[in-house]
Amino acid sequence: xxxxxxxxxxxxxxxxxxxxxxxxxxxxxxxxxxxxxxxxxxxxxxxxxxxxxxxxxxxxxxxxxxxxxxxxxxxxxxxxxxxxxxxxxxxxxxxxxxxxxxxxxxxxxxxxxxxxxxxxxxxxxxxxxxxxxxxxxxxxxxxxxxxxxxxxxxxxxxxxxxxxxxxxxxxxxxxxxxxxxxx
Amino acid sequence: xxxxxxxxxxxxxxxxxxxxxxxxxxxxxxxxxxxxxxxxxxxxxxxxxxxxxxxxxxxxxxxxxxxxxxxxxxxxxxxxxxxxxxxxxxxxxxxxxxxxxxxxxxxxxxxxxxxxxxxxxxxxxxxxxxxxxxxxxxxxxxxxxxxxxxxxxxxxxxxxxxxxxxxxxxxxxxxxxxxxxxxxxxxxxxxxxxxxxxxxxxxxxxxxxxxxxxxxxxxxxxxxxx
Numbered sequence: 001x002x003x004x005x006x007x008x009x010x011x012x013x014x015x016x017x018x019x020x021x022x023x024x025x026x027x028x029x030x031x032x033x034x035x036x037x038x039x040x041x042x043x044x045x046x047x048x049x050x051x052x053x054x055x056x057x058x059x060x061x062x063x064x065x066x067x068x069x070x071x072x073x074x075x076x077x078x079x080x081x082x083x084x085x086x087x088x089x090x091x092x093x094x095x096x097x098x099x100x101x102x103x104x105x106x107x108x109x110x111x112x113x114x115x116x117x118x119x120x121x122x123x124x125x126x127x128x129x130x131x132x133x134x135x136x137x138x139x140x141x142x143x144x145x146x147x148x149x150x151x152x153x154x155x156x157x158x159x160x161x162x163x164x165x166x167x168x169x170x171x172x173x174x175x176x177x178x179x180x181x182x183x
Numbered sequence: 184x185x186x187x188x189x190x191x192x193x194x195x196x197x198x199x200x201x202x203x204x205x206x207x208x209x210x211x212x213x214x215x216x217x218x219x220x221x222x223x224x225x226x227x228x229x230x231x232x233x234x235x236x237x238x239x240x241x242x243x244x245x246x247x248x249x250x251x252x253x254x255x256x257x258x259x260x261x262x263x264x265x266x267x268x269x270x271x272x273x274x275x276x277x278x279x280x281x282x283x284x285x286x287x288x289x290x291x292x293x294x295x296x297x298x299x300x301x302x303x304x305x306x307x308x309x310x311x312x313x314x315x316x317x318x319x320x321x322x323x324x325x326x327x328x329x330x331x332x333x334x335x336x337x338x339x340x341x342x343x344x345x346x347x348x349x350x351x352x353x354x355x356x357x358x359x360x361x362x363x364x365x366x367x368x369x370x371x372x373x374x375x376x377x378x379x380x381x382x383x384x385x386x387x388x389x390x391x392x393x394x395x396x397x398x399x400x401x402x403x404x405x406x407x408x409x
Contacts, residue, residue, distance in 0.1 A: 093202055
Protein backbone atom coordinates (compact mmCIF):
# COMPACT_ATOMS: atom_id res chain seq x y z
CA UNK A 1 0.00 0.00 0.00
CA UNK A 2 1.52 3.31 -0.97
CA UNK A 3 1.43 6.27 1.32
CA UNK A 4 -0.85 8.94 -0.08
CA UNK A 5 0.39 12.45 -0.83
CA UNK A 6 -1.91 13.69 1.90
CA UNK A 7 -0.29 11.41 4.45
CA UNK A 8 3.15 12.43 3.32
CA UNK A 9 2.32 16.08 3.78
CA UNK A 10 0.93 15.52 7.25
CA UNK A 11 3.97 13.45 8.19
CA UNK A 12 6.15 16.27 6.93
CA UNK A 13 4.27 18.81 9.05
CA UNK A 14 4.71 16.64 12.14
CA UNK A 15 8.43 16.36 11.40
CA UNK A 16 8.69 20.12 11.10
CA UNK A 17 6.88 20.51 14.45
CA UNK A 18 9.61 18.34 15.95
CA UNK A 19 12.02 20.99 14.64
CA UNK A 20 9.97 23.65 16.42
CA UNK A 21 8.47 25.14 13.25
CA UNK A 22 5.46 27.13 14.50
CA UNK A 23 4.06 27.75 11.04
CA UNK A 24 4.05 24.01 10.45
CA UNK A 25 2.16 23.57 13.71
CA UNK A 26 -0.49 26.00 12.59
CA UNK A 27 -0.78 24.26 9.22
CA UNK A 28 -0.99 20.87 10.90
CA UNK A 29 -3.79 22.13 13.13
CA UNK A 30 -5.70 23.52 10.17
CA UNK A 31 -5.38 20.25 8.29
CA UNK A 32 -6.24 17.86 11.11
CA UNK A 33 -8.17 19.59 13.88
CA UNK A 34 -11.65 18.72 12.59
CA UNK A 35 -10.79 15.03 12.68
CA UNK A 36 -9.29 15.20 16.15
CA UNK A 37 -12.09 17.39 17.49
CA UNK A 38 -14.49 14.75 16.17
CA UNK A 39 -12.60 12.17 18.23
CA UNK A 40 -12.62 14.16 21.48
CA UNK A 41 -16.26 15.18 21.06
CA UNK A 42 -17.41 11.64 20.38
CA UNK A 43 -15.64 10.20 23.41
CA UNK A 44 -16.20 13.05 25.86
CA UNK A 45 -19.78 13.79 24.71
CA UNK A 46 -19.50 17.32 26.06
CA UNK A 47 -18.62 20.26 23.89
CA UNK A 48 -16.90 22.39 26.53
CA UNK A 49 -14.82 19.47 27.68
CA UNK A 50 -13.96 18.51 24.13
CA UNK A 51 -12.81 22.08 23.46
CA UNK A 52 -10.53 21.96 26.47
CA UNK A 53 -9.28 18.51 25.50
CA UNK A 54 -8.46 19.47 21.92
CA UNK A 55 -6.14 22.18 23.21
CA UNK A 56 -4.31 19.68 25.37
CA UNK A 57 -4.14 17.28 22.47
CA UNK A 58 -2.36 19.75 20.21
CA UNK A 59 -0.02 20.78 22.99
CA UNK A 60 0.90 17.11 23.27
CA UNK A 61 1.29 16.83 19.52
CA UNK A 62 3.77 19.71 19.58
CA UNK A 63 5.66 18.15 22.46
CA UNK A 64 5.63 14.58 21.18
CA UNK A 65 6.22 15.36 17.51
CA UNK A 66 9.76 14.02 17.68
CA UNK A 67 8.39 10.65 18.71
CA UNK A 68 6.36 10.14 15.57
CA UNK A 69 8.16 7.64 13.39
CA UNK A 70 7.09 7.97 9.78
CA UNK A 71 6.19 4.63 8.23
CA UNK A 72 5.40 3.01 11.57
CA UNK A 73 1.82 4.16 11.55
CA UNK A 74 0.03 6.57 9.28
CA UNK A 75 0.42 10.13 10.56
CA UNK A 76 -3.33 10.62 10.92
CA UNK A 77 -3.59 7.40 12.93
CA UNK A 78 -0.85 8.66 15.19
CA UNK A 79 -2.70 11.95 15.70
CA UNK A 80 -6.01 10.19 16.30
CA UNK A 81 -4.27 7.99 18.89
CA UNK A 82 -3.00 11.05 20.73
CA UNK A 83 -6.50 12.56 20.75
CA UNK A 84 -8.27 9.34 21.61
CA UNK A 85 -5.88 8.45 24.43
CA UNK A 86 -6.13 11.92 25.88
CA UNK A 87 -9.92 11.86 25.81
CA UNK A 88 -9.92 8.41 27.41
CA UNK A 89 -7.55 9.63 30.11
CA UNK A 90 -10.01 12.37 30.99
CA UNK A 91 -12.88 9.90 31.11
CA UNK A 92 -10.89 7.33 33.04
CA UNK A 93 -10.00 9.49 36.01
CA UNK A 94 -13.69 10.02 36.69
CA UNK A 95 -14.43 6.34 36.78
CA UNK A 96 -14.34 4.19 39.90
CA UNK A 97 -11.42 1.84 40.33
CA UNK A 98 -12.54 -1.76 40.62
CA UNK A 99 -10.62 -4.19 42.76
CA UNK A 100 -11.20 -7.32 40.75
CA UNK A 101 -9.21 -6.08 37.79
CA UNK A 102 -5.98 -6.68 39.67
CA UNK A 103 -5.62 -10.27 38.69
CA UNK A 104 -5.84 -9.27 35.08
CA UNK A 105 -2.51 -7.54 35.40
CA UNK A 106 -0.53 -10.61 36.26
CA UNK A 107 0.84 -10.81 32.79
CA UNK A 108 4.53 -11.06 33.55
CA UNK A 109 4.75 -14.48 31.92
CA UNK A 110 3.51 -13.27 28.58
CA UNK A 111 5.70 -15.11 26.13
CA UNK A 112 7.61 -13.44 23.33
CA UNK A 113 5.15 -14.98 20.85
CA UNK A 114 5.87 -14.43 17.18
CA UNK A 115 4.12 -11.32 15.97
CA UNK A 116 2.93 -10.73 12.47
CA UNK A 117 4.77 -8.36 10.24
CA UNK A 118 3.77 -4.85 9.38
CA UNK A 119 2.52 -5.44 5.87
CA UNK A 120 -0.23 -7.70 7.10
CA UNK A 121 -1.30 -5.14 9.66
CA UNK A 122 -1.74 -2.71 6.81
CA UNK A 123 -4.53 -4.80 5.39
CA UNK A 124 -7.25 -2.42 6.38
CA UNK A 125 -10.02 -4.83 5.53
CA UNK A 126 -8.79 -7.33 8.08
CA UNK A 127 -10.15 -5.73 11.23
CA UNK A 128 -13.53 -5.32 9.58
CA UNK A 129 -13.44 -8.90 8.34
CA UNK A 130 -12.47 -10.24 11.76
CA UNK A 131 -15.11 -8.18 13.58
CA UNK A 132 -17.62 -9.68 11.19
CA UNK A 133 -16.64 -13.12 12.44
CA UNK A 134 -17.88 -12.20 15.92
CA UNK A 135 -21.51 -12.13 16.97
CA UNK A 136 -22.77 -8.75 15.89
CA UNK A 137 -23.54 -7.50 19.39
CA UNK A 138 -20.03 -8.39 20.53
CA UNK A 139 -18.48 -6.68 17.55
CA UNK A 140 -20.62 -3.66 18.44
CA UNK A 141 -19.23 -3.76 21.97
CA UNK A 142 -15.64 -3.75 20.68
CA UNK A 143 -16.44 -0.84 18.35
CA UNK A 144 -18.24 0.98 21.17
CA UNK A 145 -15.18 0.71 23.38
CA UNK A 146 -12.82 1.92 20.67
CA UNK A 147 -14.92 4.61 19.02
CA UNK A 148 -17.09 5.86 21.87
CA UNK A 149 -14.82 5.14 24.80
CA UNK A 150 -17.55 3.12 26.53
CA UNK A 151 -16.54 1.54 29.84
CA UNK A 152 -17.45 -2.01 30.78
CA UNK A 153 -20.26 -0.57 32.89
CA UNK A 154 -21.66 1.39 29.96
CA UNK A 155 -21.33 -1.56 27.61
CA UNK A 156 -23.10 -3.82 30.09
CA UNK A 157 -25.97 -1.34 30.37
CA UNK A 158 -26.25 -0.83 26.64
CA UNK A 159 -26.33 -4.54 25.98
CA UNK A 160 -28.45 -5.28 29.05
CA UNK A 161 -26.17 -7.92 30.49
CA UNK A 162 -24.46 -8.15 33.89
CA UNK A 163 -21.09 -6.49 34.19
CA UNK A 164 -19.14 -9.70 34.61
CA UNK A 165 -20.89 -11.23 31.64
CA UNK A 166 -19.82 -8.27 29.54
CA UNK A 167 -16.21 -8.67 30.69
CA UNK A 168 -16.20 -12.36 29.86
CA UNK A 169 -17.85 -11.69 26.50
CA UNK A 170 -15.44 -9.04 25.51
CA UNK A 171 -12.29 -10.85 26.62
CA UNK A 172 -13.33 -13.93 24.69
CA UNK A 173 -14.16 -11.78 21.70
CA UNK A 174 -10.74 -10.14 21.85
CA UNK A 175 -9.04 -13.54 21.94
CA UNK A 176 -11.03 -14.63 18.89
CA UNK A 177 -10.24 -11.34 17.22
CA UNK A 178 -6.55 -11.81 17.84
CA UNK A 179 -6.62 -15.31 16.35
CA UNK A 180 -8.33 -13.99 13.26
CA UNK A 181 -6.11 -10.94 12.87
CA UNK A 182 -2.94 -12.97 13.24
CA UNK A 183 -3.99 -15.83 10.98
CA UNK B 184 -4.43 -18.52 30.11
CA UNK B 185 -1.74 -16.89 28.09
CA UNK B 186 -4.43 -15.82 25.68
CA UNK B 187 -6.52 -14.35 28.49
CA UNK B 188 -3.57 -12.29 29.52
CA UNK B 189 -2.92 -11.11 26.02
CA UNK B 190 -6.51 -9.95 25.89
CA UNK B 191 -5.67 -7.56 28.72
CA UNK B 192 -3.37 -5.68 26.37
CA UNK B 193 -6.27 -5.31 23.94
CA UNK B 194 -8.45 -4.06 26.82
CA UNK B 195 -5.73 -1.53 27.58
CA UNK B 196 -5.69 -0.28 24.00
CA UNK B 197 -9.48 -0.07 23.95
CA UNK B 198 -9.35 1.97 27.16
CA UNK B 199 -11.36 -0.49 29.24
CA UNK B 200 -9.03 -0.74 32.23
CA UNK B 201 -9.57 1.47 35.25
CA UNK B 202 -7.05 4.17 36.14
CA UNK B 203 -4.87 2.06 38.41
CA UNK B 204 -4.77 -0.97 36.15
CA UNK B 205 -4.20 1.22 33.10
CA UNK B 206 -1.25 2.99 34.68
CA UNK B 207 0.26 -0.26 35.96
CA UNK B 208 0.03 -1.86 32.54
CA UNK B 209 1.39 1.23 30.83
CA UNK B 210 4.56 0.87 32.86
CA UNK B 211 4.78 -2.83 32.13
CA UNK B 212 4.41 -2.23 28.41
CA UNK B 213 7.12 0.42 28.47
CA UNK B 214 9.59 -2.01 29.96
CA UNK B 215 8.72 -5.17 28.04
CA UNK B 216 9.34 -5.53 24.29
CA UNK B 217 6.95 -8.50 24.00
CA UNK B 218 4.14 -6.48 25.57
CA UNK B 219 5.10 -3.54 23.39
CA UNK B 220 4.70 -5.67 20.27
CA UNK B 221 1.35 -6.92 21.50
CA UNK B 222 0.31 -3.33 22.16
CA UNK B 223 1.46 -2.15 18.74
CA UNK B 224 -0.35 -5.05 17.11
CA UNK B 225 -3.69 -3.91 18.52
CA UNK B 226 -3.03 -0.23 17.93
CA UNK B 227 -2.26 -0.86 14.25
CA UNK B 228 -5.31 -3.01 13.70
CA UNK B 229 -7.80 -0.90 15.61
CA UNK B 230 -6.47 2.21 13.85
CA UNK B 231 -8.32 1.03 10.76
CA UNK B 232 -11.53 1.93 12.60
CA UNK B 233 -10.37 5.55 12.77
CA UNK B 234 -12.18 6.35 9.52
CA UNK B 235 -15.40 6.04 11.51
CA UNK B 236 -14.59 9.15 13.56
CA UNK B 237 -16.56 11.90 11.83
CA UNK B 238 -14.74 15.24 11.54
CA UNK B 239 -16.30 18.16 13.40
CA UNK B 240 -14.97 21.68 12.85
CA UNK B 241 -13.37 23.04 15.99
CA UNK B 242 -14.35 26.60 17.03
CA UNK B 243 -12.13 29.34 15.62
CA UNK B 244 -10.88 30.51 19.01
CA UNK B 245 -9.16 27.23 19.80
CA UNK B 246 -5.97 27.61 17.74
CA UNK B 247 -5.07 31.06 19.16
CA UNK B 248 -5.58 29.64 22.64
CA UNK B 249 -3.27 26.74 21.96
CA UNK B 250 -0.64 29.02 20.48
CA UNK B 251 -0.91 31.30 23.48
CA UNK B 252 -0.44 28.35 25.79
CA UNK B 253 2.51 27.01 23.82
CA UNK B 254 4.27 30.14 22.66
CA UNK B 255 2.78 32.93 24.77
CA UNK B 256 5.90 33.27 26.78
CA UNK B 257 9.39 32.15 25.84
CA UNK B 258 10.12 30.88 29.30
CA UNK B 259 6.98 28.90 29.39
CA UNK B 260 7.83 27.34 26.06
CA UNK B 261 11.18 26.22 27.36
CA UNK B 262 9.44 24.70 30.33
CA UNK B 263 6.97 22.91 28.11
CA UNK B 264 9.86 21.69 26.05
CA UNK B 265 11.47 20.21 29.08
CA UNK B 266 11.92 16.50 29.05
CA UNK B 267 10.68 14.18 31.71
CA UNK B 268 7.82 16.19 33.15
CA UNK B 269 6.21 16.57 29.80
CA UNK B 270 6.44 12.86 29.20
CA UNK B 271 4.40 12.35 32.28
CA UNK B 272 1.74 14.71 31.00
CA UNK B 273 1.61 12.68 27.85
CA UNK B 274 1.06 9.60 29.96
CA UNK B 275 -2.35 10.94 30.78
CA UNK B 276 -4.52 11.23 33.89
CA UNK B 277 -3.96 14.90 34.32
CA UNK B 278 -5.76 17.11 36.78
CA UNK B 279 -6.92 20.72 36.74
CA UNK B 280 -5.03 22.66 39.31
CA UNK B 281 -4.47 26.22 40.24
CA UNK B 282 -1.52 27.07 42.40
CA UNK B 283 -0.81 30.55 43.62
CA UNK B 284 2.60 31.13 45.07
CA UNK B 285 3.51 34.27 46.92
CA UNK B 286 7.03 34.45 48.09
CA UNK B 287 9.28 37.02 49.54
CA UNK B 288 13.00 36.58 49.31
CA UNK B 289 14.34 38.38 52.33
CA UNK B 290 17.80 37.00 52.72
CA UNK B 291 20.32 38.57 50.39
CA UNK B 292 22.72 36.26 48.66
CA UNK B 293 26.30 37.10 49.66
CA UNK B 294 27.15 38.36 46.20
CA UNK B 295 24.07 40.42 45.58
CA UNK B 296 22.22 43.39 46.92
CA UNK B 297 19.39 42.88 49.32
CA UNK B 298 16.41 41.50 47.49
CA UNK B 299 12.80 41.62 48.49
CA UNK B 300 10.51 40.40 45.83
CA UNK B 301 6.93 39.20 45.80
CA UNK B 302 6.15 36.55 43.27
CA UNK B 303 3.13 34.58 42.21
CA UNK B 304 2.51 31.55 40.06
CA UNK B 305 -0.81 30.36 38.67
CA UNK B 306 -0.51 26.75 37.64
CA UNK B 307 -2.93 24.88 35.45
CA UNK B 308 -3.40 21.42 34.06
CA UNK B 309 -6.52 19.52 33.09
CA UNK B 310 -8.86 17.03 34.58
CA UNK B 311 -9.69 17.25 38.29
CA UNK B 312 -10.26 19.83 40.96
CA UNK B 313 -6.91 19.65 42.72
CA UNK B 314 -5.89 23.11 43.91
CA UNK B 315 -2.92 24.25 45.92
CA UNK B 316 -1.83 27.56 47.35
CA UNK B 317 1.81 27.98 48.29
CA UNK B 318 3.28 30.88 50.25
CA UNK B 319 6.90 31.75 50.84
CA UNK B 320 7.17 33.09 54.37
CA UNK B 321 10.63 34.61 54.20
CA UNK B 322 12.24 32.00 56.40
CA UNK B 323 13.34 29.67 53.68
CA UNK B 324 10.24 27.52 53.56
CA UNK B 325 7.21 27.36 51.29
CA UNK B 326 3.89 26.75 53.01
CA UNK B 327 1.67 24.65 50.82
CA UNK B 328 -2.06 24.22 51.28
CA UNK B 329 -4.34 22.08 49.20
CA UNK B 330 -7.62 23.91 48.62
CA UNK B 331 -9.32 20.91 47.07
CA UNK B 332 -8.54 17.56 45.56
CA UNK B 333 -8.46 14.00 46.76
CA UNK B 334 -5.78 11.55 47.77
CA UNK B 335 -5.16 8.77 45.27
CA UNK B 336 -4.72 5.33 46.84
CA UNK B 337 -1.23 3.98 46.33
CA UNK B 338 0.10 7.34 45.14
CA UNK B 339 1.65 10.49 46.56
CA UNK B 340 1.79 14.05 45.28
CA UNK B 341 5.34 15.32 44.80
CA UNK B 342 6.46 18.94 44.42
CA UNK B 343 9.20 19.89 41.94
CA UNK B 344 11.18 22.99 41.16
CA UNK B 345 12.34 23.55 37.59
CA UNK B 346 14.86 26.28 37.04
CA UNK B 347 16.38 27.28 33.74
CA UNK B 348 16.94 24.28 31.51
CA UNK B 349 17.84 22.04 34.42
CA UNK B 350 16.18 18.81 35.38
CA UNK B 351 13.40 19.09 37.97
CA UNK B 352 14.52 19.11 41.61
CA UNK B 353 12.28 17.28 44.03
CA UNK B 354 10.98 19.39 46.90
CA UNK B 355 9.41 16.41 48.58
CA UNK B 356 5.97 14.88 48.97
CA UNK B 357 2.96 17.07 49.70
CA UNK B 358 -0.22 15.87 51.40
CA UNK B 359 -3.50 16.64 49.68
CA UNK B 360 -5.61 17.05 52.82
CA UNK B 361 -3.33 18.93 55.20
CA UNK B 362 -1.13 21.97 55.29
CA UNK B 363 2.54 21.36 54.88
CA UNK B 364 5.77 23.30 55.01
CA UNK B 365 8.46 22.61 52.45
CA UNK B 366 11.99 23.79 53.11
CA UNK B 367 13.79 25.21 50.11
CA UNK B 368 16.97 23.22 49.69
CA UNK B 369 20.18 25.02 48.74
CA UNK B 370 19.88 23.60 45.25
CA UNK B 371 16.42 25.12 44.85
CA UNK B 372 17.29 28.41 46.52
CA UNK B 373 20.30 29.04 44.33
CA UNK B 374 18.08 29.36 41.27
CA UNK B 375 14.92 30.60 42.99
CA UNK B 376 13.04 33.66 41.81
CA UNK B 377 11.03 34.91 38.90
CA UNK B 378 11.01 32.27 36.18
CA UNK B 379 11.25 29.32 38.55
CA UNK B 380 8.57 26.76 37.83
CA UNK B 381 6.74 24.72 40.42
CA UNK B 382 5.11 21.49 39.39
CA UNK B 383 3.21 18.82 41.24
CA UNK B 384 3.13 15.27 39.92
CA UNK B 385 1.30 12.16 41.01
CA UNK B 386 3.91 9.56 41.91
CA UNK B 387 4.04 6.03 43.31
CA UNK B 388 3.72 5.79 47.11
CA UNK B 389 6.84 7.19 48.67
CA UNK B 390 7.74 9.45 45.77
CA UNK B 391 9.33 9.20 42.36
CA UNK B 392 12.00 6.52 42.27
CA UNK B 393 15.41 7.89 41.44
CA UNK B 394 14.41 11.51 41.99
CA UNK B 395 13.05 11.80 38.46
CA UNK B 396 9.36 12.58 37.94
CA UNK B 397 7.42 9.70 36.41
CA UNK B 398 3.76 10.44 37.01
CA UNK B 399 1.20 12.82 35.54
CA UNK B 400 1.60 16.53 36.25
CA UNK B 401 -1.40 17.75 38.21
CA UNK B 402 -0.21 21.33 38.52
CA UNK B 403 2.54 23.47 37.06
CA UNK B 404 3.33 27.08 36.39
CA UNK B 405 6.03 29.72 36.26
CA UNK B 406 6.71 32.04 39.16
CA UNK B 407 6.30 35.72 38.25
CA UNK B 408 6.40 39.06 40.01
CA UNK B 409 3.18 40.29 41.49
